[in-house]
Amino acid sequence: GTLSPPSHSAVVVRSLLAVTSEERERILKDVEYNIFAFPAGLLTCDYLSDSGTSAMTDVQWAALMRGDESYGRNWGYYCLLDTFRDIFERGNSPQYAFQGIITGMIDSEYYRTKLLVSSHDGFVNGGPHQLERPNFFIVPQGRCAETLLFSTMSSMITEGAVEGAKVKPAIISNGFFDTTGANAAVAGFELQTFTQPGLSDAFPLHLIGKKNFFKGNLDVAAAEAYMDAHPGQVVMILTTITNNWAAAQPVSMANIRTTAALAKRKDIPFFFDACRFAENAFFIHEYEEGYADKSIAEIVQEMFSYIEGFTISLKKDGLSNMGGVLCFKDKGMFAQTYEGIGLRLKERQILCYGNDSYGGMSGRDLMTAVTGLYEVTKKTYLQNRIGQVQSFAQKLLANGIAVLSPPGGHAVYLEMDEFFVGCDRKPDDFASVGFTLELIKDFGIRAAEAGPFGWEWDKKSPEERKKIPNLVRFAVPRHVMSEEHIDYTVAAIKDLHDRRHKIPNVVITRGKDMRLRHFSSGLQP
Numbered sequence: 307g308t309l310s311p312p313s314h315s316a317v318v319v320r321s322l323l324a325v326t327s328e329e330r331e332r333i334l335k336d337v338e339y340n341i342f343a344f345p346a347g348l349l350t351c352d353y354l355s356d357s358g359t360s361a362m363t364d365v366q367w368a369a370l371m372r373g374d375e376s377y378g379r380n381w382g383y384y385c386l387l388d389t390f391r392d393i394f395e396r397g398n399s400p401q402y403a404f405q406g407i408i409t410g411m412i413d414s415e416y417y418r419t420k421l422l423v424s425s426h427d428g429f430v431n432g433g434p435h436q437l438e439r440p441n442f443f444i445v446p447q448g449r450c451a452e453t454l455l456f457s458t459m460s461s462m463i464t465e466g467a468v469e470g471a472k473v474k475p476a477i478i479s480n481g482f483f484d485t486t487g488a489n490a491a492v493a494g495f496e497l498q499t500f501t502q503p504g505l506s507d508a509f510p511l512h513l514i515g516k517k518n519f520f521k522g523n524l525d526v527a528a529a530e531a532y533m534d535a536h537p538g539q540v541v542m543i544l545t546t547i548t549n550n551w552a553a554a555q556p557v558s559m560a561n562i563r564t565t566a567a568l569a570k571r572k573d574i575p576f577f578f579d580a581c582r583f584a585e586n587a588f589f590i591h592e593y594e595e596g597y598a599d600k601s602i603a604e605i606v607q608e609m610f611s612y613i614e615g616f617t618i619s620l621k622k623d624g625l626s627n628m629g630g631v632l633c634f635k636d637k638g639m640f641a642q643t644y645e646g647i648g649l650r651l652k653e654r655q656i657l658c659y660g661n662d663s664y665g666g667m668s669g670r671d672l673m674t675a676v677t678g679l680y681e682v683t684k685k686t687y688l689q690n691r692i693g694q695v696q697s698f699a700q701k702l703l704a705n706g707i708a709v710l711s712p713p714g715g716h717a718v719y720l721e722m723d724e725f726f727v728g729c730d731r732k733p734d735d736f737a738s739v740g741f742t743l744e745l746i747k748d749f750g751i752r753a754a755e756a757g758p759f760g761w762e763w764d765k766k767s768p769e770e771r772k773k774i775p776n777l778v779r780f781a782v783p784r785h786v787m788s789e790e791h792i793d794y795t796v797a798a799i800k801d802l803h804d805r806r807h808k809i810p811n812v813v814i815t816r817g818k819d820m821r822l823r824h825f826s827s828g829l830q831p
């Protein structure tokens with residue numbers, strides 16, 4: 307094949323501590339064997355999350371210096387509005403904004419014209435000065451956008467402010483991320499997950515990098531059958547791109563289009579959980595027929611043309627360390643169905659996060675997200691990013707370790723039933739958690755179980771249990787890992803695989819019934 311050259315070089319370096327296995331073992335005991343509570347500074351490679359863990363580019367650091375910390379309508383607010391228009395509506399290329407952010411500064415003619423923009427109909431306010439129908443909400447991170455959206459929708463349904471909506475309403479998704487599902491459930495929604503079947507089906511390994519079945523897709527037929535059987539109950543379809551519940555697998559444009567048509571037929575809004583929109587766009591570009599000649603910017607624009615609104619954590623494909631947004635079409639069917647929701651959302655936003663133009667973020671962080679959103683849609687960046695995850699998976703496979711294939715966008719997932727082959731482990735032995743503990747203790751590598759423990763196998767019905775895969779996730783932070791990190795990790799996993807019979811099972815000693823228990827429960831190998 308063709309060689310793709312490196313897309314970037316490192317200009318800042320952080321040294322790591324040398325720590326012994328005994329030292330890590332002592333601290334593991336102190337934190338009740340909860341990997342979320344293990345100090346990052348004692349690790350060599352941290353694959354806990356790709357969220358907020360990105361190394362920023364020099365352009366982002368430069369933009370940070372242009373942060374404006376004004377209380378009312380800081381500069382970053384206008385930049386962010388404009389960026390969202392560029393990326394999600396206009397399909398503009400990266401060059402467009404850099405011209406403004408880096409060369410056109412606060413005192414320039416370029417920004418003067420931006421400030422004097424007036425009306426607009428889309429995901430961002432009907433003009434930045436508009437107060438009457440707000441539809442763009444800055445928040446500190448993705449889950450705050452989820453809380454705002456679901457709690458406000460729910461209160462309007464309960465009050466009878468939404469025509470025809472039932473009191474135990476349901477949301478359909480291709481896969482809810484854990485906080486997303488928890489936020490919707492706390493707000494009173496029933497969750498219905500319809501992932502296209504076949505997530506763990508064998509994939510011909512020689513086709514990795516050549517083909518993709520978009521295993522993250524919504525099972526549209528199953529979703530429609532559910533809606534037909536429960537008329538009027540489903541109030542929203544939420545598609546997560548990429549599908550973090552389904553091992554970071556992408557969603558195809560065809561699936562997005564079909565889902566939009568279904569939502570339209572049923573007269574309910576279609577939203578994205580858009581955290582990793584650029585990675586998803588890259589998969590469409592590489593693997594979906596008809597998109598090879600389209601730019602990432604054009605693909606993103608088309609994806610977002612099918613939806614009514616979205617939540618996004620800027621900690622992923624915003625390449626930023628903090629930030630989130632909820633927005634919806636100013637004059638779309640969501641805004642019409644939930645008439646007046648913008649002002650209610652704004653009231654909650656101000657109560658929890660502050661004035662609408664910063665929403666719990668510093669002006670500096672807004673600028674890094676603004677710049678990051680353009681950086682992340684560059685094809686050279688995405689090639690390198692998705693390529694690194696793919697090569698990580700291929701190295702594991704070459705060493706006889708089963709990996710969910712093809713690998714998805716932001717993480718590599720080990721297939722733990724295959725990993726423990728011949729060991730006779732039951733789902734509620736939580737042996738995969740035991741594996742993550744050994745990995746921290748012996749090698750200083752942190753990965754997270756995404757299986758029976760994290761998805762609460764022991765609390766689910768037999769029907770729900772069938773849908774829970776047994777995986778361990780290695781989320782790859784953006785711009786952070788070198789080939790050296792990956793090789794060290796592959797060797798460590800192989801070593802543990804060789805002595806898999808000795809990996810301990812794990813019991814939950816405290817906090818079994820807490821929501822999102824993986825963050826706070828106590829364990830014992």
Ligand code: F0G
Pocket residue numbers: 354355356357447448449450483485486546550579581619620621629630781
């Ligand atoms: N939606 C998806 C698909 C996510 O992956 C996440 C976070 C969120 C929403 C919530 O965003 O963290 O900014 O509040 N995922 C991280 C992860 C934590 O490790 O996968 P947040």
